[in-house]
Amino acid sequence: MSADTLDLSRLRRFPDIEAPNLVAVDASDRLILDEAADAVASAAPGTVVVINDHYGALTLGAIGLHGASDVRVHVDMLTGERALDTNAEDSGLAGTYRHLSLVPELVDGARVVLVQLPRGLDALEEIAQLIAAHAHPDVVVIAGGRVKHMSRGMNDVLGRSFSSVTATLGRQKSRALVATGPTASDAVYPKKVVDDERGLWIVAHGAAFAGPQVDVGSRYLLTFLDTMGPTASTAIDLGCGTGVLATELASARPDLTVTAIDASDAAVRSTTATLEANHLAGRVAVVREDGLGERAAGSADLIVCNPPFHVGATLAPDAALRMIRGAARVLTDGGELWTVFNSRLAHAGALRRMVGPTEIMGDNGTFTVTRTVRPARKAAR
Template sequence: MSESGTHDQSAPRNTNDFDFDRLRRRPDIEAENLFAVDASDRLILDEAAGAIAAYRSGGVVVLEDRYGALTLGAAALHDARGIRVYQDALSGEYALDSNASGVNLTDAYRSLPLGEELLADAHVVLLQLPKSLDALDEIAGAIAKYAAPDVIVFAGGRIKHMTVSMNEVLRRHFGALNVRPARQKSRVLIASSPLATSTTDWPHSEKHEDFDLVVRGHGGVFAGTSIDIGTRALLEVLDRMKPDAERAIDLGCGTGVLAAALAAQRPLLRVLATDQSAVAVASARATVDANALAERVTVVRADGLSGQADDSADLILLNPPFHIGASVHAGLAEKLFIDAARVLAPGGELWTVWNTHLGYRPMLTRIVGSTRQVGRNTKFTVTVSTGR
């Protein structure tokens, strides 16, 4: 075993032997400043080359692979098979499947939720570091709990998104941590020797007396167990939303606060909460259960409103994200507006809260229908759009 913790291999292939430029982000937003692969993907694969080759038959797990670079790189460069993959974003799963089809590697991996089946007997873990320390804590705790005792974790990212606190989180769960030299503004942390004392207490829980709600959140979910300002702005006008609605949707539900509050306020309303994030869906289900609303709120993981019929909802609530990775981009909000316009019944209402400086009102009017302002301050604007 080498000093870095990797198994020696006589001639592992390097990342120059795989055409990463073929990988695409679709169905996620594509733009000139948004990429499917970066230098950190290549560095993780190079650092882990010997270990991947040594455990190529079922011993490799890939976590938070954004669009498939790590999974397909391990398969193409080192003949790894039986790779188990966890990606929080459903769009990432779809992109991996699409990219795998393009290079004939659809049989090299399978996608699983974070847990024992994903990590049991894992000897090599490739991890794109999440930006959230809470997400890293839950992931690291799961690896330490379920993976093989000799597991080696190759956790990498772009240096501008990495902090020393990530080292401390990993040390909470692993006895050894090797900080590798940087390359092309990227770095890999190699963690090994999982600690028997490693513990995890996710999801966390918080009672909000002002809204009579218990919020539960897994590591990395937006706003954690707090209620963010934008969501509060919508909560304050729940009683003004379409009073005769029979079916409502919390689109991009996060921890499920809006869905739970709406269901609690209107016992006869059928509520669907949907998000493409696995962490958000798990958090929303936990929030719904904590408030004894499971019979009235259905939580699903979906890319936007895929799977929902046209003209099928009377009321949709939306607090859209405006970041794609580290970039500010209106494309994701526009995609959600288009989905909402399709699913919203004629005369139905889309209630949206958005950062005031983004000026979404003309876009909402064009895509959904007549849009009026309900509230506004220097930070947030609340609008209601009526479906055509």
């Protein structure tokens, strides 16, 4: 595949989960690109921005189909960012864009911004406020998604940051919102809230899971904090979100070396800010990684995890199974994996098969907490 013969249908999700019911390019990607064709084609180099691209369709389409150059891109999930890079390499378009976090530099002076609408309104509001505050006054924002995942609230969110918000005609169960005329608004991200029950400050960017609160699963898991890996010296908060588990571990166990890991840029930035807000900056290493693939085998005595069971809107248990499989490799002999999950899911069986003996420590009717011990590895012959 080359730039002048770009075929969006050949893009892949890899290294993210690939399955028959999961696609790399959908109708909303194509609709956004079609609606933005003239604006992108006439935009000066460096003035086209792509936000929330899933696997590279918007970025590579803007470049390979509409002639954009020096495109600035923000992809929250590391798997999506790597998929974009892989697809760009395969398409002969490597080096034609730049990755940036959701910061002012991403949209400074932008004239055209293409957005795959996030599921959460907080995530969209942070994006809208950033564009309105730092893009060119004549910026046009084309934000699209699948109709089943869109709501009137998205129009309202965009309307708080732009004077004009209109909807395109629907096509193949997709629709785009076009926003122009950025207006001044008070920046509210990241949000910072204290959890009175735990005396914990939580800081959350818009796309961070659960926002500035302790989600109910993690709150239940934290009730077992005092019994987790009592002899552990190294711990990992896997899928750290806003860093609640890592912060509580580091606070309760000053002798524990804690690492917080998440593939989401918003999560990593939120966790870092949460630690700072609780005067624990420097106590926890916060890294953006795809699961535990970059961790050494047998390097953690304790892993705590509130695994996801959806990829976007799709039920995808493989996401949690990848995390469980990674924990089996990274745990030391006798190391403990503590998880919390929706009680209707069969994760306990997977934990026993993939990691080791698993005990159900609690079940409140909605969530189940388990403790799994990694058995000793067999000595090599």
